[in-house]
Amino acid sequence: MAAELISLVKIGLLVFPNIQQLDLTGPYEVFSSAQGTQVYLIWKDKNPVVSSSGLTFFPTNTFEDCPQLDVICVPGGGVNPLLHDEDVLQFVRGQAENAKYITSVCTGALVLGAAGLLVGKRASTHWNALDFLTVLGAEPVKERIVRDGNIITAGGVTSGIDFGLAMLAEIFGQKEAETVQLTLEYAPSPPFSSGTPEDASFDVVDSGRERLSASRQAREAIFARWPEK
Incomplete structure (x- = not known):
């Protein structure tokens, strides 16, 4: 049994206040459904963490007792406070030094960038935050999943499932991935073709931008001052 535990692939996802829950739960469900994984939810302490939609998560590990991860993943959502939180950034940097894969979903890429891990790297994030990657020294790429070396970034929210x-x-290997896909019956067929700004109508894009305007404006203020950091 001990040998089996040692061989488990350690995957850790950051969980934080106002996280976009599907950024976390999408890849978490995929990772935890695979054979040979140990999945951790990590935060500063083990107090309950409330997501942006009100769902509550309980971290399994703190920054201090988290083992060295094979895969570190930073989901998105309310990441603005994390962009200048040195405790978070130091934890991400420290894990990234020896992690096999450094990853993110949605605006979690901004945290990787704030930690200095995306300089000169190709990366993706949510369409409404893609331009901020340039400020962080990355090359924005509007794709569902982008890989540059051992850094893998996914686009907005639902892309976390594909990423997982x-x-x-x-x-x-592909067989295990396809087996998990089958057991989850992941065969998306959305009723509308409005999942990207390119596919949605002008009215829908305007509505989406308006709905995201508050977080967008807050990030614009942060990144307007970024060169001073």
Whole structure:
């Protein structure tokens, strides 16, 4: 049994206040459904963490007792406070030194960038935050999943599921990834073709931008001062 535990692939996802829950739960469900993984939810302490939609998560590990991870993943959502939180950034940097894969979903890429891990790297994030990657020294790429070396970034929210399956194929092979996809019956067929600004109507894009305007404005203020840091 001890040998089996040692061989488990350690995957850690950061969990933080106002996290976008699907950024976390999408890849978490994929990772935890695979054979040979140990998945951790990590935060500064083990107090309950409330997501942006009100769902509550309980961290399994703190920054102090988290083991060295094979895969570190930073989800997105309310990441603005994390961009200048040195405790968070130091933890991410420290894990990244020896992690096999450094990853993010949605605006979690901004945290990787704030930690200095995306300089000169190709990266993706949510369409409404893609331009901020340039400020962080990255090359923005509007794709569902972008890989540059051992850094793998996914686009907005639902791309975390695709990202999780791609990671399983990378680590365990395509058969395991497809087996998990089948057991989750992941065969998306959305009723509308409005999942990207390119596909949505002008009215829908305007509505989406308006709905995201508060977080967008807050990030614009942060990044307007970024060169001074």
